[in-house]
Amino acid sequence: MDMDAFYASVEVRERPDLAGLPVVVGGTPGQRGVVAAASYEARRHGVHSAMPMSTALKRCPDLVVLPVRMGLYAEESQRIHRIIERYTPLIEPLSLDEAFLDVRASVKLFGPVPEIAQRIKREIRAELGLTASIGIAPVKFAAKIASDLGKPDGFLVVEPDGLRAFLDPLPVARLWGVGRVGEQTMHRLGLRTIADVAARDAAFMEQHFGKHGLHLLNLALGIDPRGVVPEREVKSVSNETTFAADIADRDTLRGILLQLTEQVAWRLRNHGLAGRTVQLKARYADFSTYTRAQTLDAPTDSTDVLWQAVAPLLDRLPRPGAALRLIGMGVSGFDAQESAQPDLFAEPPAPRKVDGIADAIKEKFGKGAVRRATTLKK
Numbered sequence: 001m002d003m004d005a006f007y008a009s010v011e012v013r014e015r016p017d018l019a020g021l022p023v024v025v026g027g028t029p030g031q032r033g034v035v036a037a038a039s040y041e042a043r044r045h046g047v048h049s050a051m052p053m054s055t056a057l058k059r060c061p062d063l064v065v066l067p068v069r070m071g072l073y074a075e076e077s078q079r080i081h082r083i084i085e086r087y088t089p090l091i092e093p094l095s096l097d098e099a100f101l102d103v104r105a106s107v108k109l110f111g112p113v114p115e116i117a118q119r120i121k122r123e124i125r126a127e128l129g130l131t132a133s134i135g136i137a138p139v140k141f142a143a144k145i146a147s148d149l150g151k152p153d154g155f156l157v158v159e160p161d162g163l164r165a166f167l168d169p170l171p172v173a174r175l176w177g178v179g180r181v182g183e184q185t186m187h188r189l190g191l192r193t194i195a196d197v198a199a200r201d202a203a204f205m206e207q208h209f210g211k212h213g214l215h216l217l218n219l220a221l222g223i224d225p226r227g228v229v230p231e232r233e234v235k236s237v238s239n240e241t242t243f244a245a246d247i248a249d250r251d252t253l254r255g256i257l258l259q260l261t262e263q264v265a266w267r268l269r270n271h272g273l274a275g276r277t278v279q280l281k282a283r284y285a286d287f288s289t290y291t292r293a294q295t296l297d298a299p300t301d302s303t304d305v306l307w308q309a310v311a312p313l314l315d316r317l318p319r320p321g322a323a324l325r326l327i328g329m330g331v332s333g334f335d336a337q338e339s340a341q342p343d344l345f346a347e348p349p350a351p352r353k354v355d356g357i358a359d360a361i362k363e364k365f366g367k368g369a370v371r372r373a374t375t376l377k378k
Helices: 006-014 053-059 070-084 104-110 113-128 140-149 160-167 180-188 194-198 202-209 211-220 250-270 303-316 350-365
Strands: 023-026 035-038 064-066 091-095 098-101 132-136 155-157 236-247 275-284 289-300 324-334
Touching (some): 006 023, 006 035, 023 053, 070 091, 070 098, 070 113, 070 250, 098 140, 113 155, 160 194, 180 202, 202 211, 236 275, 250 303, 250 324, 275 303, 289 303, 289 324, 303 324, 303 350
Parallel strands (some): 023 064, 132 155
Antiparallel strands (some): 091 098, 236 324, 275 289, 275 324
16 A cells, blocks of 8 residues: 655645645755655656755746655554554555555455455545555565556556466566666666566576576566565664665765655654664665664664764765665664663653654644754755
8 A cells, every 4th residue: 555645645635725736845955955755746747756856846847845744744654554453453564655464364354355455545535635546466566566556546456366467568667676777778688578577587687687686587477475564573664765766966865865764763763662773775776785784882763863873874885976776774673671661750861852842843833944953054
């Protein structure tokens, strides 16, 4: 399940006068801001997430630019999850607005899977005034594609015996991990559809794409054994984003990384977790993926502490200045005792106190009302 243009849709719901206008949520152009979310009206002008705001305004001068209100979106995300939890506890969040659901055990109680999905869509629309796109398939990879193909307000079912027929005609860019450069490489090799990839053998894929090629081959064959893993069972909390176009500008990458860090920090606080290990993930245009990690002296859920740890890791990546197609950050190394609620009568540590105050201000007045000094241009 994937919410449709989530941040922008929430803002339009809050301000009905914006309905039908090209709306984006993100940072300000003068401070190298990037688009966090774009309405479908904005997308028709070629505006998309992770795009520099200055570029977005050149493509659509009438763009309505709104500040990010992460507290509001997080609250809406919680309300969405409470609706989903009426039907299954097996929810694997990918971000505030996207999750995999396993509803197989719910069929006897609520009826066939498509009926469950339609009920979830109806209740989200009726109670929250938002639309969700849902894809149903026997494997996660295909379910994700199905949710994308129907947007907005999509609903697409892929039956087990029709999995290969669904995947085969799709372009290779639909494979997880294939971006613009990878697509061009595949085209040079005569691979244009998922069926073309499925027809190749493991030796060919490994020769041209390394171990990642074997993963792509399995996906093309409809093989994706990964199950839905509820967040409470996950040993790490992370967020990542794949760019529509590779990004080399370091300031833009730092801005996106800060947004990811804020989301991860909020999820940690929301679940009462604190971690010691901070990790950066980066993928280059040729699919090579690198991670860099920093272990802290004490577990934390502080946005500022996490940002101070993950930002320098960008400089530890190989190929300085090379464009990235994916960036992500995560936190692990949870300690149950140290993540527990602190002494109620103790003064909160300064970073935690700042997070609480800043979250409350942003939720009420918008992201621009308060910001970290490190994000200001000198």
